Amino acid sequence: MIVVNKVNKSFADKQVLHNINITFEKGKVNLVIGRSGSGKTVLMKCLIGLLTPSEGSIYYGNRDFHHLTFSDQKALRNEMGVVFQGSALFDSLTIEENLMFPLNMLTKQSFKEKLDRVNYCLHRVDLYNTNKLYPSELSGGMKKRAAIARAIAINPQYLFCDEPNSGLDPKTSLIIDELITGITHEFSMTTVVNTHDLNSVITIGETISFIKDGVLGWYGTKDEVLRTENEGLNDFIYAQPITQKIRDFVH
Amino acid sequence: MYSMGIGSLIIVMIVSVCMGSVITLQTALQQAESSWIPAWTIGYTVRTSVILELCPTIISLLLVGNLGSRITAEIGSMKVTEQVDALEVMGINSASYLVLPKIVSSLFVNPALIIISIFFALMGGYITVLASGFITGYDYIDGITYYFIMYDVWYALTKTVVFGFVIASVAAFYGYKIEGGALELGKASTKGVVVASFIILILNLVITNVMLN
C-alpha cells in the first residue's frame, strides 16, 4: 500500500501538485487519470523518488520514502519496477542485457539464475526469440512489453507505469492492460498506472484518481466512473465524439 | 573506448597526413630562397611544429567536433528518452555511471590518437619531400631526428591528456544537462563544441606559457 499524504510540488514559482491525498491499494491496479499537463507524471516521479515533494509525505507501508536514510531509500527502490512513458530501454544493450541489467545491479544471483529469470519474464510478457535483439529492432508494443518485463525482473512489490499504452493500437493496448492486471494480481503488487486511455479506465481501473490541474478532483472505481456527476471528470471522459455518441445512445 | 577511438581514427589519419604535408611544403618554400640554410632545418621545423602545437591542438579541436559531439548526443538522448531516469530508479548514480567512463577513456584515447597523428603528419611530410624534391628524403629524416628532445613529447602528451579531459567532460556536461525534447540535442552539441573549443584554445595558451617558459 502506498499513501500519498498532503503532497505539494512546485517548480520555481509554478505549483504543479496541490495537496494530493491518495491511497494506492495493494494487489490492485490503481489508475491516475487526467488531461495532458495535469501533473500525472510529476506525481509518479515523486512516488518513485525522481522528484522530491515540496511538502507532504509518501508512505510505503510505514516507511516515509522521502525521509528515509540513503541506504533505506535504496533498499526501497529495489522493490520498485518502473515502466516509463517511452519504454526507456537502454538502446546500446540487447533485450536480454536490458533485463539482466537490474539483476546485475541489485542482486547477487548467479548468471544461470539471472538468465532463467530473464527468460521467465520475457515469456510472461509473451516475448519469444527477442533475447539477442536490440530495442530499435522491436515494434512499439514489443518495446512496451520488454519494458514491463524489465520492470518485473527484480520481482518488485510496487509497479509504476507511465502511460503504458500511449501510441499503441486499441488491440495491443488491451493486451498490455491485461498483462499489467494479470501481473498485479498474480504477484499481489501495488500497481500505479498513469493513463488517459478511456478503454483502460473502464476495464482495469480498480481504483481511479482523477487529477485536474494538479488537484485530486475525483476518486472511485471503474464501475462508478461512467455514472459520475463530477463535472471535470465528465468533461474528461466525454471529450471525444465517440464517447459522446455512446452516452447519448445509452440515455 | 574502442568505439570512441576507432570512429575518429580514419579522419585523424587523413587530417594528419594533409597537415604534415602542407607544413612541409610551406617550410620548404620559405627556405628555398636562401641557399645558406642547411637542408635538415626543414625536417626539424616540421617536427617541432607538429609535435608542439599542430597535432595536440588541431587534432584536439577536431576531436571536440567528432568525439565530443558524439558523447553529448549519446548521453543527451539517454536523458531525453528517460533512460537516465531508469538508471536512477535502479539506485544507480547516473552521472558517475555514464560520465566517468567517458572521461577515463578519453584520457587514454586522446593521447593515443595524438601519437598516431604525429606519426602520420611526419609521414605526410616525408611523402611531400619525396614527391616535390626540394630536399632528399635523407635530409628530411636527418632533420626530424636532429637534436631530438624527449621533453617535447611529454609536453605534447600533457596537453593532450588535459584536452582529452576537457573534451569528454564538457561534452558529457552538455549532454547531461539536456531537458526536454530531441530538438535540444542539436543545440546542446553545438554549444558543447563551441565551449570546449574555446576552453582548449585558452588552456593551450596557458600550458604553453607554463611548460615552455
Ligand SMILES: Nc1ncnc2c1ncn2[C@@H]1O[C@H](COP(=O)(O)OP(=O)(O)OP(=O)(O)O)[C@@H](O)[C@H]1O
Ligand atoms: N521539471 C519541471 N520543471 C517545471 N515544470 C514542470 C517540470 N516537469 C513538469 N512540469 C510542469 O508540470 C505540469 C504537469 O506536467 P506532467 O508531465 O506531470 O503532465 P502529465 O499529466 O504527465 O501530462 P501528459 O499526459 O502529457 O504526460 C506541466 O505544466 C509541466 O509543464
Ligand SMILES: [Mg+2]
Ligand atoms: Mg506524463
